[in-house]
């Protein structure tokens with residue numbers, strides 16, 4: 410069996426979820442031929458090496474100016490071309506914005522569907538099963554994909570990167586491609602990178618706020634509490650989108666990944682994109698809504714108004 | 729400008745039904761049914777263009793337990809009209825099939841400039857439909873939009889991206905999937921809107937109208953099939969306090985943390 414991993418770049422490196430997927434498929438599909446595709450402009454030697462070290466035997470590269478920035482159509486064409494060359498059984502990508510954009514497109518062009526946001530994949534005999542948690546991680550939907558070709562995206566943060574990879578230099582296959590005007594109707598303008606001024610990776614305590622905080626000024630209490638606890642503040646994308654706090658504090662799939670001892674989530678609903686960036690030993694949730702998904706992940710919690718609870722918490726800790 | 733917004737009706741995630749029970753439609757009442765929140769963001773995106781460009785906005789709800797509730801809400805928000813599409817033979821669990829049905833609807837309506845959808849369906853985590861629909865229709869598209877700005881003859885769209893955001897430009901005919909960013913915060917229904925929605929005649933379509941080959945949209949046509957569906961057993965015992973004086977709850981929380989040897993500070 411052949412497996413193709415759609416490799417992605419983040420911060421000038423192979424993105425971690427891609428490496429996690431390579432690790433996972435090497436584990437589950439031991440006797441398979443595992444390849445990776447890598448598209449871009451001025452693809453770096455070290456990226457290719459890294460894919461090899463993490464278990465890709467072959468790397469299919471397409472290195473053209475049109476692929477410098479991700480755009481749907483050119484990537485649909487590029488991935489389809491590589492699929493034609495390899496004829497893989499499984500095509501798998503990390504469920505980043507790009508991964509989720511691309512795979513369903515290529516899938517439906519081949520008349521098949523796509524397994525979405527999986528957190529596990531198993532093979533029993535000939536049967537391959539894909540595991541997608543639903544209903545805020547309360548239930549597991551196990552699915553099969555009929556037919557000879559299976560498209561899959563993973564949930565970000567689902568698979569671990571092998572810390573001691575032993576793969577070798579991969580074979581590199583460079584693939585040619587040409588684009589037409591109609592492939593380039595959507596145009597790249599710019600990427601506005603969030604400026605990372607505070608590294609939350611090493612924070613032992615994080616007091617994070619969500620839309621429930623209610624405004625820029627109301628973040629003060631979170632900052633005070635974080636300061637007393639010797640930690641940092643954090644926030645959901647909802648808060649950075651509204652400029653309540655700087656983008657550097659965003660936690661989750663598109664923000665920073667954190668692994669503190671204690672994570673206090675105040676006024677945060679618990680969207681999967683936020684949760685996927687958190688690996689906390691202890692999670693404490695404060696939310697007015699008992700039904701909020703965050704309570705599925707909480708070790709401790711108070712159902713109540715953060716504007717009352719946080720000041721009390723601060724006062725009692727200071728005493 | 730003619731705009732279609734595809735909306736889905738889902739069970740309110742706040743309903744007190746855990747795990748697989750949430751998906752058991754026999755256990756819920758009409759009050760529990762809502763428009764998928766991201767689809768309300770999509771409605772807002774379309775209605776903003778209606779405000780500024782005098783666009784015609786049609787909301788379409790395929791499936792759902794009581795789609796009339798969803799489409800009437802869409803009209804109350806400001807949509808010009810709406811269509812319900814219900815056919816018991818349609819298998820809507822597979823995003824590919826839903827995309828095929830949407831594609832046929834776009835074709836039937838004809839002359840559609842723009843399509844709006846939510847970026848995903850909450851609770852089922854299904855995000856693939858907008859991407860698939862754009863491919864079936866072979867139109868430009870931008871997914872996970874956070875903001876739309878109209879330039880002379882194009883849309884300048886900011887969308888979610890790992891590590892920030894990205895700006896792209898799209899022709900004015902295409903598909904946009906919307907997130908719950910500030911820009912797409914849905915408007916409330918107005919009194920006038922509610923009255924209009926009560927009086928609105930809402931066409932109901934089935935496959936008699938769409939004339940899809942049933943064999944391509946029924947359960948047997950699915951390429952993604954469910955092999956098992958079960959609750960995830962959570963082993964940890966959460967300690968959640970409620971319905972007490974805030975002061976007491978905070979005391980109890982701190983005492984319990986101490987008892988469990990969890991240090992709050994560093």
Ligand SMILES: Cc1cc2nc3c(=O)[nH]c(=O)nc-3n(C[C@H](O)[C@H](O)[C@H](O)COP(=O)(O)OP(=O)(O)OC[C@H]3O[C@@H](n4cnc5c(N)ncnc54)[C@H](O)[C@@H]3O)c2cc1C
Pocket residue numbers: 506618619620621622644645646647648659660661662663664675676677678679680681682683686695696697698701713714715716847872888907908
């Ligand atoms: C592709 C993509 C990537 C994304 N990446 C990220 C990411 O990396 N990080 C991220 O955070 N989000 C991300 N998002 C956004 C994510 O989907 C959610 O929209 C976001 O996390 C919601 O933020 P929230 O919990 O603050 O807001 P909401 O979901 O609006 O929740 C607010 C909560 O506050 C509670 N509340 C209200 N008032 C009070 C009060 N007084 N006291 C206590 N509680 C109160 C409410 O009950 C509610 O539960 C992404 C989205 C997409 C589409």
